[in-house]
Amino acid sequence: MKNLSGSWIFLLLSTGFAFSLESVLERSYRYNIYPASWADAQDICRRYHTDLATVYSKADVQYQNLGRYYAWIGLDGDRSKWSDLVLSNGKGYFLDSLENQTFAHSAECIAASYHVWYYNSELLINRIYGLNCGSDFFFICQDNPQHNGQGHHGKEYIFIPEAKSWSEAQQYCNENHEELANIDGSDLDNNVHNEDFPIWIGLRRDSGSWNWTESPSEYKSWEINEPSSNGDCVSMSSETFNMAAQNCDKQFPFLCVSDNVVLVKENRSWEEALEHCRGLGSSSHSDLRYDLLSLQPGEEHAYMVRKVLEADTEEVWTGLRFLAGDWLWVNGADMLYTDLPSCPTPGQHCGSLSKDETVGVKTRDCLERKNFLCYGYKHP
Ligand SMILES: *[C@@H]1O[C@H](CO)[C@@H](O)[C@H](O)[C@H]1NC(C)=O
Ligand SMILES: *[C@@H]1O[C@H](CO)[C@@H](O)[C@H](O)[C@H]1NC(C)=O
Ligand SMILES: *[C@@H]1O[C@H](CO)[C@@H](O)[C@H](O)[C@H]1NC(C)=O
Numbered sequence: 001m002k003n004l005s006g007s008w009i010f011l012l013l014s015t016g017f018a019f020s021l022e023s024v025l026e027r028s029y030r031y032n033i034y035p036a037s038w039a040d041a042q043d044i045c046r047r048y049h050t051d052l053a054t055v056y057s058k059a060d061v062q063y064q065n066l067g068r069y070y071a072w073i074g075l076d077g078d079r080s081k082w083s084d085l086v087l088s089n090g091k092g093y094f095l096d097s098l099e100n101q102t103f104a105h106s107a108e109c110i111a112a113s114y115h116v117w118y119y120n121s122e123l124l125i126n127r128i129y130g131l132n133c134g135s136d137f138f139f140i141c142q143d144n145p146q147h148n149g150q151g152h153h154g155k156e157y158i159f160i161p162e163a164k165s166w167s168e169a170q171q172y173c174n175e176n177h178e179e180l181a182n183i184d185g186s187d188l189d190n191n192v193h194n195e196d197f198p199i200w201i202g203l204r205r206d207s208g209s210w211n212w213t214e215s216p217s218e219y220k221s222w223e224i225n226e227p228s229s230n231g232d233c234v235s236m237s238s239e240t241f242n243m244a245a246q247n248c249d250k251q252f253p254f255l256c257v258s259d260n261v262v263l264v265k266e267n268r269s270w271e272e273a274l275e276h277c278r279g280l281g282s283s284s285h286s287d288l289r290y291d292l293l294s295l296q297p298g299e300e301h302a303y304m305v306r307k308v309l310e311a312d313t314e315e316v317w318t319g320l321r322f323l324a325g326d327w328l329w330v331n332g333a334d335m336l337y338t339d340l341p342s343c344p345t346p347g348q349h350c351g352s353l354s355k356d357e358t359v360g361v362k363t364r365d366c367l368e369r370k371n372f373l374c375y376g377y378k379h380p
Contacts, residue, residue, distance in 0.1 A: 022334050023296050024375050025303070026260045029053055029060065031199075033068050035136055035163035035251035038233035041200045042213070045256035051214040052202030053257040056299070058221065058241055061255070066199055066238045069253060070131065071159065072139035072169045074180035136163035136251050138197065140181035141173035157181050161197035163251035198235030198246060200254035205232035205245070214257065215303045260376040261293060261304070265312050267369035270350040273317045274330065277374035287380075292319030293373035294329035296336050297359065307373065308355050317372035320351025320361055327351070337361055 036044060042052045055061055131137070141158045164172060170180045202213045203220075210220065210227065223242040227234070231247035236255070246252075268276060273292060280290035295304050295318060308316050319330040327340045339360055340351075350366035353373070364370075 022336075023300055024260075024291075024294055024331065024333060024377060025300055026377075027060075027257055028259070029064050030256045030258070031064055031066055031068070031253065032256060033070060033253045035138070035253055036200075037251055038200050038204070038246075038248040038254075041252075041254035042202070045254070048256065048258075050256035050258035052200060053255040054202050054212040054214045054217050055236070056217050056219050061236065061241050064255065066255070067194060069161075069195070069197060069238075070137040072137055072164075072166050072180060074142075074170070074182040133166040136165055137169075138163060139166075139169035139173070141176065141178040142181040144174075144177050144179050155181075159195045159197075161195070161252075194239060196237055196239040198244065198250075198252045199238055200252050201234055201236050201243070202257075203234035203243065204248075205234075210234070215306045216299075261307060262290070262374045262376070263307055263310055263316065263371060264374060265371050267313065268317070268372060269369055270317050270321070270364075270366040270372075273370070273372035274319070277372070280374060281376065281379075287378055288376055289379045290374045290376050291331045292317065293375045294319045294331050294333035295353070295361075296334075301353075301359065304353060304373065305355065305358065308353055311355070311371040313370045315352040315354040315362060315364070315370055317370050318351050318353050318361060320363075322349035322363070 030048075030050060032041070032044065038052075045052050053061075138159065138161050141160060142155050158178065160169070160172065162172075166180075173179050203210055204213060205211075205227075221242050223237065223240070223244045226243060227245040230245045231250075233246050233248035234243050235246045235252055236243050262280070264273070264276060266276070277290045277292045281288045293304070295301060319333075321328055321330055322344050327335060327337075329335060337360060341363060344363050347365045347367075348363045350364055350368075351361045352364050352368075352370060354362055
């Protein structure tokens with residue numbers, strides 16, 4: 001019981017500053033500006049231990065800086081035009097990934113792309129990127145001056161939020177008597193403004209019902225006249241955050257989400273699990289610590305059960321413990337479960353979450369061996 005008394009002391013010390021600790025779940029969104037089909041977007045998110053985003057409220061997405069995108073403009077691999085653009089900037093435009101990344105690693109055609117970044121509705125940074133011509137990005141057409149008789153001035157730019165390769169984009173513009181936008185340094189400031197475009201999220205029609213793929217959420221915010229019959233995958237507007245049904249093969253930028261919860265698929269007793277979680281942080285970032293997970297009833301409970309489905313064992317350990325006559329979370333979080341036995345069967349002093357338990361937690365013998373859930377947090 002040596003380790004346990006150690007954790008008991010930790011508990012006493014930590015309850016001071018964890019006095020009103022409720023949820024320890026932290027979710028973070030990551031916006032990927034490279035367009036992909038819905039399924040590829042999900043694959044890419046999962047490759048980085050995240051998933052296509054579940055949204056719980058508008059506040060989740062409102063501050064995610066979703067105005068960024070790449071868009072082809074009319075500069076192809078002719079480097080002399082590139083250097084004109086760079087030299088004419090005089091205003092701090094960057095020519096990114098041109099020299100060392102794209103050019104160095106690929107002998108393919110190089111096109112310009114155009115990167116806009118909004119912050120608090122204000123244009124913050126404008127960059128020119130060298131990118132592989134074969135990649136699919138949005139693009140910007142402009143009126144063809146030969147066709148409409150207009151001179152260089154009064155150009156009209158048309159943003160097309162469909163991902164195409166550079167030459168497909170050029171072809172698309174040409175078919176509409178336009179050409180890919182011939183933007184130079186001075187145009188950049190004047191013609192850049194917020195554009196509305198779709199962003200994939202993790203909502204999808206699944207045998208008739210719209211389901212979030214990563215975790216359950218009741219949140220839906222359809223655009224007027226949506227969901228339409230356009231397709232089975234759902235995008236969110238970069239401006240209004242309203243949702244629309246789309247053909248799943250379309251390519252859009254996408255939003256991934258990850259959280260601070262780790263399912264450890266090792267079979268350990270409760271105390272070993274506690275020790276394992278607390279040992280996780282020590283080798284990496286010194287300010288990142290881990291503990292056995294505490295949880296709260298309701299949406300968060302449902303969210304965690306979804307994680308438990310991935311476990312090797314029917315139940316997983318949580319940080320729930322019966323000590324000195326009370327059920328507590330070992331991290332000092334508030335106890336909001338009300339149906340725990342006040343006089344648990346001897347030995348059944350540890351709490352687990354099971355795959356089939358939709359509302360409560362189970363009390364179990366602490367020596368049983370189960371997978372377990374740890375969570376990470378920043379230690380000040
Ligand atoms: C590209 O990389 C080389 C070697 O690392 C470096 O010397 C050079 O300055 C880089 N060029 C640019 C434009 O960053
Ligand atoms: C999708 O949602 C419906 C209704 O809530 C549910 O019956 C169905 O099991 C869900 N499908 C998946 C794969 O979660
Ligand atoms: C843990 O236990 C489960 C159920 O008994 C078993 O299926 C699984 O293979 C075990 N995992 C390890 C890593 O031993």
